[in-house]
Amino acid sequence: MREEDVGTLLQVAEGAGAAGCVAFWAERQLEAFRLYRRVETGEPVAFSAWLRLAELDEEELRADPVVAMAWGHARATAPLRAGEHVGVGRLWVVPSYRGSSPVMEVMLGRVIGDCLRSERLAWSFIEMRHPNDAWVELLGRRFGMRDISERPGLGDDAYAVFVHDWRAVPARVWLNRLPVAGSAGGPGATATLVVLSQAEFADAVRKALRQLPRLDVLAASPLTRTRLVAERAGQSPATALGDLLRQAIDDLREDPRAVKFHRALSVTYLRGAPTQEVAAERLGLPFTTYRRHLAAGIERVCADLWHRELYGASAYRSG
Template identity: 40%
Template sequence: MNRPTVLADRLRDKRRREFFGREAELAEFTAMLAGQAATPAVLFVHGPGGIGKSTLLRNYAELAADRGRPVFEVLGGDVGGTPAGFLRLAAAALTEPDAVLLVDAFEDCQHLAPWLQESFLPDLPVTALVVIAGRCAPDPRWTAAPGWHQVLGVRELGELPAPAVEELLAARGVPNSRWAAVTRFAGGHPLALSLAGGIAVRDKENSGIAEQAVVAALLPHLLAGDVPSPAHRRALEVCARAYGTTEGLLRAVLPEHDAAPLFEWLRRLPFVSPGRFGLVPHDVVRAVLSADLRWRDPAGFAELHRSLRGQALARVRAAAPAAVLREAAALRYLYRDSGVPTYQHQWRRDGEVLESLCQERDHAEVLELARSSGEAERVEWWLARQPGAFRVQRCADTGELIGVTAWLRLLRPEPEELADPVVAAAWRHAESTSPVREGEHLGLARFSLLRAGHPGAAPARDLIRWRLLAEMLRGERLAWTYLVAEAGEPWRSWMTESEQPPAGEPLEIGGRLFALYAHDWRNRPVEQWLEAADLRLLEGTAPAEAGVLCRAEFDEAVREAVRALHRPEALATSALVRTRLLAAHCGRRAEEALREVLTTAIEGLAADPHCGKAHRALVVTFVTGTATREAAAARLGLPFSTYRRHLATGLDRLCDSLWHWANQAA
């Protein structure tokens, strides 16, 4: 008796009819099932989130089942991170001659790759087939291992080609008039196409919908009836912007709401997955949520960003040593759309590369890596001088050294320390612009070495950047920081954009030109520095670069500013706006803050018994104001020459006072 058709059959048939653009992948797997020569026994498919890896594996499973092959499916997130966890899910495949093992979301257990390569996969029956799908490509050492290049196939799953995109949209019932708007937003990304196409079908009234309207409408329509309240929508927006969303983060950002039910609601959403450090939405959904909020409510987007930034900064500063990098990564992630490449990071599974303090047992490997940069002698000297400044980055699964970084803390360098030309250049620049004062220190990222070409270099670079950011944000009495990077473009533009302009002339290190990129944290404290980054992210503009004026330039700027005391437009463009004088006035209009600083400084001279006449000359001339200098002299009852002498004295004392303020502000 024939089995009756069930709903699963209809669903499978519909999925097959709406599966487009992967003909080559299906043909290859069909050939693998048939045992054709030169087909791989292990197929590794990689690509970004939402590109269709899971859908492809579901089709593979159906093809295999149709041919009577036993199918075993493993989801990387269910493995638990250990070989035992993987065996719990896949051990049955070891005893099935025709087994087809499909491993999805391999990025969640990618650190098990060496064990799979060396232990598990070789024990499978020779007729078994394996398909592994993940975001990251396999380690080149796997593909290059003896014997594996003959049985391992690596395929990158890209976007759908244009014909397949059109087929998909037509199958979903998207009118031709809407295709351009949908594809401008989604490109050939299957998940984005499906989401945007669904919106276009439901919103048939507006056939001329623009690209931004698709973005803005995507999530509200997608979640119609599924977002219970404005609080739930805000929680969803937090999840879209944050590195990882925890109940604690929701409680901090949404203090007026009960965080527990909001978190549970987020966790149940189909496009949200649990990560190591909180809930993480699907990449495309994250991008769409962000775009929707930014377009629909720019002020709300800015408010949310600043709230998340405040929380992230507080966590970086309060973090225990073991959590510092994670919190620095969370802060840096908030600026991923700012357009500054150094704020971006390579997506990798957390824990693939680990950082630790450099120990004596690491020294030999550190020096071996340093030899390729021509810096081995300097590295060895500083290892002896400041061993605690060095950290190493190692591959989690093999322990192989991938990177080394050193953050030197310099109070007042000794002559032997100044023998290092990089240290000497940094100290010389600081002394010639704004010297390091008693109790302050200078931070120098002296070494940042990576093993070139290593697959772990990208995540190791991320760790180094997070470490440097943490040092800058957590440094107590930190006056200057200097980073060493390549001279010229594009680094010059990148670093200047992040308010770390080049300091002095380029330096030759190991036969290559490098530059020191500097930031004075007394001139632009952390909060102001991050607010400048906020402007770049939120408005696409940057504030005027923080200025360091020599004494003559400073005095001239003070004299010009007091003459413009009652002209706000002139005060707003004063060179003093970009100095440390306004460090305590963060968030206020520049002209208002500068006027207050100037008038307060003038009033402060009244307390000096030697400045009484000079103080009165300043008040009458600039604060209360007169039409002419002669009128000011007459109001004071002084001969004009005497008035001019008192005024000159007052201006000199005012400049002295403000210069002192500027160099004490921190």
């Protein structure tokens, strides 16, 4: 969309009671907007916006009730982690194109494409004005997005807001769940992933290290339902988690500064020392020195696995 198109957009949005919100965001994120025209005539028939939001100030929350609803839902349910953002999709069409029109399909396809392409997208919210039953069915039951709005009936300001947590159900899992050829669900559907804060994740890693020899106990770890483990296809979650922990410990040997941390972790968790006192004795270290090396090693393992949880296996680097 260009600057000269904003006036037309405001006319379309005025009928939806959203002109003020549109003007506000067009001034701040004009690049987020798209204009749709009829091929035959060049007539503007619809607009969409894909707002990328990592932080919001009070002015932005007051300016747009849909964004405020989305931001409040994200914060209350599973807040953003470092480097993540929220995407809010907005759709406006001229009245004669409401409902199941081709332009609605094109706009929705683009919004979903933005969701699938976005890096570090935590939540997506799609606002739809005057939703009909077909679109509610498509986004809700078939696409697995929840409607969190409280619609005030069918008046001019009626809208729905559909939400999806891409950390809990990543793009590949979401695509596998889509209905295929009229079926009730796509092949290879996978359980919803758990979204842990960094503190919760580190606490689970510490517990899992202590449980490393026990696959039956590891199976109950919340880490088995994270992206970290889900990327290890072909293994049981407990086996995959155990392998990841051992790999993270072994990787410390590659860093000369962390060799002493690796030795403390290895003796304690991989070689079965019955107590920490025995582990310190085997290493020939004073107990306080051993404890310091062990604590530093655990912090490194937590940090390395957290980086992998956030960015994926391809971006994983120890150190």
